[in-house]
Amino acid sequence: MATEAQGEEGGLVFHPMDQFIVKPLFGDGPVGLFTITNVTLWMALTVIAVVLLMVLGTSKRSTIPGRMQSVGELAYGFIYKMVEDVAGKDAVGFFPYIMTLFMFIVFANFLGLIPMSFTTTSHFAVTVVLALLVFLTVTIVGFVKNGAGFLGLFWVSSAPLALRPILAVIEIISYFVRPVSHSIRLAGNLMAGHAVIKVFAGFAAIAVVSPVSVLAITAMYGLEVLVSFIQAYVFTILTCVYLKDALHPSH
Amino acid sequence: MATETTAGTASTSTCVVDGSAVGMPQLCFDWWPNQIFWLIVTLVVIFFFLSRIALPRIAAVLAERQGTITNDLAAAEDLKAKAVEAEEAYNKALADARAQAQDIINQTKAEIKAELDDATAKADAEIAAKAAEGEKKIAEIRANAMESVKDVAKDTAKELVSVMGGKADAKSITAAINARMKG
Known part of the structure; x- marks a missing residue:
């Protein structure tokens, strides 16, 4: 698609987006709304990848796991x-939900x-x-579990009384x-990396710089592999951190 | 702009002109409903597979493995205890055997000593008896020799006296010899 950098005019034309x-x-x-698009295709592939790893990979239920089962475990x-560590033992009920988020993001990133x-x-x-x-x-769980006590999250009781209203404003802003x-971090990281790779690919049309360009693409690709996992990890761990706030709102 | 877009790519969206994106496709809200719809379908499907099938299964496998490991460890502990027991029994048997051997050695030593003492005493007694017998014999022989010497002396003295021309009576010669032999 965008790698065809040579425009009709003969100059360099980039379409990284x-x-x-x-x-x-x-x-x-x-x-x-219901059109089957490339979004559908790649999300379906994500589902297939998750099912392959987590369902088919563990279908043997072996005590000594094979490769797939090992990765699943x-x-x-x-x-x-x-x-358990970040959100606490009582957050284990949310584990399937968080696992769903993580598996979806990590597989979507890698695909x-x-x-x-x-x-x-x-x-x-x-x-x-x-x-x-x-x-x-997080908000619903926070209010259901703690009632109005959840608002204590914004009232920093360890700070001096005079500072507390100001801190409350800051806390509320940061909460919203x-x-x-949370969302821009994930999409921004992936979009930026992919767009940069496309830009480098565009430069590959010039014969002189193409070796450099290919090297740069390789380096960026390696970085993107890291980013794919790290962003999934970050998204998940932040979810756990927020969940901990909902379950234990006191600072 | 809008008319241009519809003229160019009437088929897709205002966000795409001549097959390439206008600005950030991420901000093309025409596509959001579609993406959100399929995302929710995807999440529900993944959640279903994970929570109904995959996660309980993995949890069961992990628990089972933990159980197996615990059992194996317990079995190993048992076997180790048994090994220690066996070693203790072995050591005990060894110590017993040693003690028994010591006993036997002591007993045998005592027996041999008793036998030896017995034999020595017997031998001593025999030696003493033999020595006494020998002494007696020697005394006898000495007495006999004395007698013989007396007789020889008497005879010799008689002969000497007779050769010298004298006639000696036996009585005086015997007396003389007895006196001489005592002195």
């Missing part, structure tokens, strides 16, 4: 321990690294929904900024 275009898989119609243990693929998690539409889900869960930063 074209990879993020949502388009119908069949036909050329408008993108409606590793993912399970990784997130379970994170939930997005396949050349010519579509990265679903690079879209704000996706990450905003994910972040809002977390935000609503959470879903924004």
Whole structure:
């Protein structure tokens, strides 16, 4: 797509954002609510990858695990321990939910690294929904579990009394900024990395700089592999941190 | 702008002109409902698979493995205890055997000593008896020799006296010899 940097005029033309275009898989119609688009395709592939690893990989239930089962168990243990350590033992009930978020993000990120693929998690539409889900869960759980006591989260009782109203304002602002930063962090990281790779790929059209460009793409790709995992990890651990606030609002 | 877009790519969206994106496709809100819809479907499906199938299964496998490991460790502990027991029994048997051997050695030593003492005493007694017998014999022989010397002396003295021309009576010669032999 955008790698064809040579424009009609013969100069360098970059289309680094074209990879993020949502388009119908069949036909050329408008993108409606239920249209089967490339989003559908790559999300379906994500589901298939998750099912392959977590369901088919563990289908043998062997006491001595094979490769797939080992990885599945590793993912399970990784997130379970994170939930337990960060959000507390009483947050274990949210483990399937957090596991779903993590598995979806990590597989969407890695599938997005396949050349010519579509990265679903690079879209704000996706990450905003994910972040809002977390935000609503945390807020609802916080009020259900603690009642009005959840507001104590904004009232820093360890600070001097005079400072507390100011801190409360800051805390409230930071609380409502959470879903924004939560979603933009994930989509922004992925979008930026993918766009930069496309830009470097555009430079590859010039024969002189193309070796440098290929090297740069390779380096960026390596970085993106890291970012894919780290952003999934960050998203998940922040979810756990927010959940801890909901369950134990006292500072 | 809007008319241009519809003219160019009437099929897709205002966000795409001639096959390439206008600005950030992420901010094209035409596509949001579609993305959100499919995201929710995806999340629900993944959640279903994970919470119904994968996670309980993995939890069961992990618990089972933990159980197996615990059992194996317990079994190993048992076997170790048994090994220690066996070693103790072995050591005890060894000590017993040693003590028994010592006993046997002591007993045998005592027996041999008693036998030896017995034999020595017997031998001593025999030696003493033999020595007494020998002494008696020697005394006898000495007495006999004395007698013989007396007889020889008497005879010799008689002969000497007769050769010298004298006639000696036996009585005086015997007396003389007895006196001489005492002195």
